[in-house]
Every structure is written in structure tokens, then in C-alpha cells.
Amino acid sequence: MKDLVLIGGGHSHAIALREFAMNPLPGIRITLISDVLQTPYSGMLPGYLAGFYTFEEAHIDLRPLANLAQAEFYCDRAIGLDLQQNQVFCANHPPIRFDILSIDIGSTPATLNVPGAATYAIPAKPVPQLLASWHKFQEKVLQSPQQSRSLATVGGGAGGVELTLSIQAHLNKLLAPKYRKNIEYHLFHRSSHILSSHSRYAARTLSQIMERRGIYLHLNQSVTRLEKQPSERLKLDCESGLTIECDEVFWVTQAAAPDWISGSGLSTDNRGFIQVNDHLQSISHSNIFASGDIATLLNNPRPKAGVFAVRQGKPLFENLCLILQEKPLISYHPQQQFLTLIGTGNGKAVASRGRFGLGPLRLIWTWKDWIDRRFMDQFNS
Ligand SMILES: Cc1cc2nc3c(=O)[nH]c(=O)nc-3n(C[C@H](O)[C@H](O)[C@H](O)COP(=O)(O)OP(=O)(O)OC[C@H]3O[C@@H](n4cnc5c(N)ncnc54)[C@H](O)[C@@H]3O)c2cc1C
Incomplete structure (x- = not known):
């Protein structure tokens, strides 16, 4: 055996x-x-x-x-x-x-060794931790929707962008319109444009969507420190000298x-x-x-x-x-280019493959949803 x-x-x-x-x-x-x-x-x-x-x-x-x-x-x-x-x-x-x-x-997300990040930030992985913190935050928001809050995401790859758009869309659904403006969203990315490993189209389109939805994009910004203030809020410092106070920080940097x-x-x-x-x-x-x-x-x-x-x-x-069975092994060759479908949190998605992009379209989200449900069906049936 x-x-x-x-x-x-x-x-x-x-x-x-x-x-x-x-x-x-x-x-x-x-x-x-x-x-x-x-x-x-x-x-x-x-x-x-x-x-x-x-x-x-x-x-x-x-x-x-x-x-x-x-x-x-x-x-x-x-x-x-x-x-x-x-x-x-x-x-x-x-x-x-x-x-x-x-x-x-x-x-797991890299650069959690930035002072204060391991203690105060919510890393995107392990996912159960991310979800627990997200549910806790939703509860807090629903308990006192009149309170002003600020959310930051560190990392402008597909994960960070999609996470920010998704949580904003979800909170907007939960909150009455008069309270929606009470939450501010910030995204920090160390390069000059988000989605560095995707098409320029996807990067440009998703930047425009974020700006339209009132998400502050801080480009060319490396986060260097997170500190808890006496007010319990978090102070986020960048190498450039930029400082922002926020309530939660999602950490979605490169994989480690x-x-x-x-x-x-x-x-x-x-x-x-x-x-x-x-x-x-x-x-x-x-x-x-x-x-x-x-x-x-x-x-x-x-x-x-x-x-x-x-x-x-x-x-x-x-x-x-x-x-x-002590037999010769087969080789695996990954595809050169791959399709990424990035959801915008509101039932639409942007497609990106190589140098090309499309969307945001409802049809792309429907297609992504169909692909994902079909993938999951193989484990249920
Ligand atoms: C917010 C976010 C959104 C993303 N969206 C997309 C997307 O839309 N499309 C896409 O292609 N990629 C996306 N990614 C990237 C994607 O999540 C990862 O590339 C993918 O999950 C990697 O799959 P995996 O099988 O290697 O590991 P995982 O999916 O991370 O699975 C690893 C498993 O191992 C378990 N595990 C970990 N450590 C141990 C241990 N020491 N002992 C026992 N068990 C352990 C974990 O609990 C987990 O169940 C996203 C990432 C983030 C953070």
C-alpha cells in the first residue's frame, strides 16, 4: 500500500x-x-x-x-x-x-511585514479570516450607518480592484441612499496604473469606473506603516509622505x-x-x-x-x-495568455486577455457567472 x-x-x-x-x-x-x-x-x-x-x-x-x-x-x-x-x-x-x-x-499577501500591517490590516488570505472581518465590518456599518467611515485597500491588482468594487457595491445595497456617502473608499497601488499585468484597456476602464464611483485611487504610493490612533482609527503612511486615516485596511498585495x-x-x-x-x-x-x-x-x-x-x-x-504506478510522467504547458473576467460588483464585468479588453458589460458578467457555476457544478453533481 x-x-x-x-x-x-x-x-x-x-x-x-x-x-x-x-x-x-x-x-x-x-x-x-x-x-x-x-x-x-x-x-x-x-x-x-x-x-x-x-x-x-x-x-x-x-x-x-x-x-x-x-x-x-x-x-x-x-x-x-x-x-x-x-x-x-x-x-x-x-x-x-x-x-x-x-x-x-x-x-498569502506579501509585504505584511510593513510595520503594523500584520497586526491591523485584513489580509485577503486566508479567506476565512477575510470573510470574518468583512462580516464584522458590515455589522458595525449597519449598527451605526450615520457614522463616517473610511476603507482602504492596499494592492491594485485584479484581486484588490475587484474586492474594492465588490464591497462598495454590497455596502451600497445594504445602506439607505442617505448613508452611502458616509463611507469613503481608498485604493493604494505602488505603480503608475492599476492592473499592471492586464491589458491597458482593462486598467484604464477599471480606473475610470473607480473614479466614477468615488473611490480614491492613490497611484505611485507605497504604504510604509499602519498605526492605531488613540481614536482607534488607523493611520496609513505612504513613502511619499501621504497620510490617510481609515477604519479598515484590506491587504491584497502580491502573493507570498x-x-x-x-x-x-x-x-x-x-x-x-x-x-x-x-x-x-x-x-x-x-x-x-x-x-x-x-x-x-x-x-x-x-x-x-x-x-x-x-x-x-x-x-x-x-x-x-x-x-x-512507476510510469513516465506527462508534461503540462500553461497557456501563454489567459482570459480574466473582472467583476465590477454591480452585475457587470470587464474582460481582459493579452493586449485586449472589453466591457464593462452585463453580458460578460452573465458569461462569467455561467462559467463559474458550471465549474462548481462538477463538485455537486
Ligand atoms: C480577493 C481576491 C480575488 C481573486 N479573484 C480571482 C479571480 O477572479 N480569478 C482568478 O483566477 N484568481 C483570483 N484570485 C487569485 C486566486 O485566489 C488564487 O490564485 C487561487 O486561489 C490559487 O489557488 P490555489 O489552489 O493555489 O490555492 P487556494 O485557492 O488558496 O487554496 C489553498 C487551500 O489550502 C489551504 N491551506 C493553506 N495552507 C494550508 C496548510 N498549511 N495546511 C493545510 N491547508 C492549507 C487553504 O485553506 C485553502 O483551502 C483572487 C485573489 C483574491 C485575494
């Missing part, structure tokens, strides 16, 4: 588990270690914040999936690896032994990897992500695979986006089966 251990219930592992459920491999014992029971689907996360989806619609329940794949499920957090003894260390369980290991644990990955001895890139070859296999440890945000494809590096974590699900499953 060989032991296959999966750490994290990210997009690729959800797909791999579904494949194992439909195509069981004899002689294999599968263990899933996940720190959550329901894992968020990134495509629907901003729509969930905007109030378009329920929690269940925007999350994949890992329990039935693990059950169908006949996998043992440890709801726990992996905190380290012993690569000599082939063991995973968990926060609350004894070490778990593996013959083959696969890691799909996503990423947890320290225990590089600390384990796996070969990582300069940002701590696991370096993998075209088989999604660690370049330093051939019995370890990685996919999604936590992996960096040595030959074809791509931005950290859910679309790649999804696309890697099937090749990962195939290679896990092949290595367990």
Missing part, C-alpha cells in the same frame, strides 16, 4: 480528488490535510463579497469530495516537512508519513509563500515558492508535487491566478497516478 498525501484543498486538489473519486487507483491510501472544511473558489469570491452568491455556492465542500475519493481527511494545518523521513508535521496531529506528497496550499516551505529544504524561487518542472514535480525532490499559487513552473512561470490552479488539476492527477 502506497501513501499519497495531499496538503491543502486548493483548486488543483479539489479537481484531483474528484478524478480519484471517478477513477480509483488500487493499492493507494490517500490522505487530505486541509485547514478548512470548505475551500473558497477564487472565481466566485468577489461575487460572494458583492452579495451575488451564498457561502455554499462560492465554496467547495471538501468532506464529501474526500469521502468519494476514499481519502482520509485531517482537518489540520501543515506546519513543516521532514524530507528525510518523508513526513508532514501538522499543528494538531502526529506526523503523517507519505510516499508521494502533493502541495496545493495557495499563497509561507516560510515553512523554504524551511523544509525544498528547492524554492526567490519568493519562497516551490520550483517545479513541467510535470508539476519538485525539481529537488521527485516524490513531491506542487500546483497552484504555491508552485513556480521553472520553464513557464506565470502569474499567480486561480485559472492556472484549475488548469493544473487534471495533469496533476494524471502525474500522481503515473508516479504511483
Whole structure:
């Protein structure tokens, strides 16, 4: 009996588990270690914040999936690896032994080491923390809608832009029109334009939408410090000398990897992500695979986006089966350009692919909604 251990219930592992459920491999014992029971689907996360989806619609329940794949499920957090003894260390369980290991644990926002950020900001990941803080903030707003408040987002990539537009749209739906002006929104980005890795069209269009909706865009601004004031409000300082007082700060900066990955001895890139070859296999440890945000494809590096974590699900499953059967592995080549559909929180979306863009259109949102629901249906049916 060989032991296959999966750490994290990210997009690729959800797909791999579904494949194992439909195509069981004899002689294999599968263990899933996940720190959550329901894992968020990134495509629907901003729509969930905007109030378009329920929690269940925007999350994949890992329990039935693990059950169908006949996998043992440890709801726990992996905190380290012993690569000599082939063991995973968990926060609350004894070490778990593996013959083959696969890691799909996503990423967390970088630069949380900016003084005060780790203490006072709300990081976009882990998602359960983000959602808990968001629900708490909504409650506060509803309890005293007459109070003036200010919300800041740090990071002007697709995640930060979509999050800001989604929360503004949702709060506008919750609040009576006379109270809507009581909330100010700020977005800080260190480059000269938002959405640096998307088309100029998408960057320009979404900047215009944000400006039209009264969101203050602070471009070329690097946040250097967050401090709590005696008034309980947060003071946000930028390198340029700009200072803003706000009540909540969402931290949606570039992706970073947890320290225990590089600390384990796996070969990582300069940002701590696991370096993998075209088989999604660690370049330093051939019995370890990685996919999604936590992996960096040595030959074809791509931005950290859910679309790649999804696309890697099937090749990962195939290679896990092949290595367990001691057969040659297949190669995975990610697409050069990828389509991004960015929701504006009000039932419209902007499409961006390579140098091209389209929208905002209701039709693009309907299309995105159809794609996302179809993706989720495969785990429910
Ligand atoms: C606000 C926001 C909006 C976004 N919108 C989009 C979008 O519309 N489209 C898109 O393509 N991308 C989007 N992204 C990026 C996207 O979220 C990530 O690229 C994607 O989630 C990566 O998928 P993954 O499978 O690598 O990891 P994840 O989806 O992060 O899954 C990792 C899983 O592993 C679990 N885990 C983590 N650490 C451990 C541990 N130590 N032990 C056990 N379990 C662990 C986590 O709880 C989680 O369930 C967005 C990001 C943010 C922040």
C-alpha cells in the first residue's frame, strides 16, 4: 500500500480528488490535510463579497469530495516537512508519513511585514479570516450607518480592484441612499496604473469606473506603516509622505509563500515558492508535487491566478497516478495568455486577455457567472 498525501484543498486538489473519486487507483491510501472544511473558489469570491452568491455556492465542500475519493481527511494545518523521513508535521496531529506528497496550499499577501500591517490590516488570505472581518465590518456599518467611515485597500491588482468594487457595491445595497456617502473608499497601488499585468484597456476602464464611483485611487504610493490612533482609527503612511486615516485596511498585495516551505529544504524561487518542472514535480525532490499559487513552473512561470490552479488539476492527477504506478510522467504547458473576467460588483464585468479588453458589460458578467457555476457544478453533481 502506497501513501499519497495531499496538503491543502486548493483548486488543483479539489479537481484531483474528484478524478480519484471517478477513477480509483488500487493499492493507494490517500490522505487530505486541509485547514478548512470548505475551500473558497477564487472565481466566485468577489461575487460572494458583492452579495451575488451564498457561502455554499462560492465554496467547495471538501468532506464529501474526500469521502468519494476514499481519502482520509485531517482537518489540520501543515506546519513543516521532514524530507528525510518523508513526513508532514501538522499543528494538531502526529506526523503523517507519505510516499508521494502533493502541495496545493495557495499563497498569502506579501509585504505584511510593513510595520503594523500584520497586526491591523485584513489580509485577503486566508479567506476565512477575510470573510470574518468583512462580516464584522458590515455589522458595525449597519449598527451605526450615520457614522463616517473610511476603507482602504492596499494592492491594485485584479484581486484588490475587484474586492474594492465588490464591497462598495454590497455596502451600497445594504445602506439607505442617505448613508452611502458616509463611507469613503481608498485604493493604494505602488505603480503608475492599476492592473499592471492586464491589458491597458482593462486598467484604464477599471480606473475610470473607480473614479466614477468615488473611490480614491492613490497611484505611485507605497504604504510604509499602519498605526492605531488613540481614536482607534488607523493611520496609513505612504513613502511619499501621504497620510490617510481609515477604519479598515484590506491587504491584497502580491502573493507570498509561507516560510515553512523554504524551511523544509525544498528547492524554492526567490519568493519562497516551490520550483517545479513541467510535470508539476519538485525539481529537488521527485516524490513531491506542487500546483497552484504555491508552485513556480521553472520553464513557464506565470502569474499567480486561480485559472492556472484549475488548469493544473487534471495533469496533476494524471502525474500522481503515473508516479504511483512507476510510469513516465506527462508534461503540462500553461497557456501563454489567459482570459480574466473582472467583476465590477454591480452585475457587470470587464474582460481582459493579452493586449485586449472589453466591457464593462452585463453580458460578460452573465458569461462569467455561467462559467463559474458550471465549474462548481462538477463538485455537486
Ligand atoms: C480577493 C481576491 C480575488 C481573486 N479573484 C480571482 C479571480 O477572479 N480569478 C482568478 O483566477 N484568481 C483570483 N484570485 C487569485 C486566486 O485566489 C488564487 O490564485 C487561487 O486561489 C490559487 O489557488 P490555489 O489552489 O493555489 O490555492 P487556494 O485557492 O488558496 O487554496 C489553498 C487551500 O489550502 C489551504 N491551506 C493553506 N495552507 C494550508 C496548510 N498549511 N495546511 C493545510 N491547508 C492549507 C487553504 O485553506 C485553502 O483551502 C483572487 C485573489 C483574491 C485575494
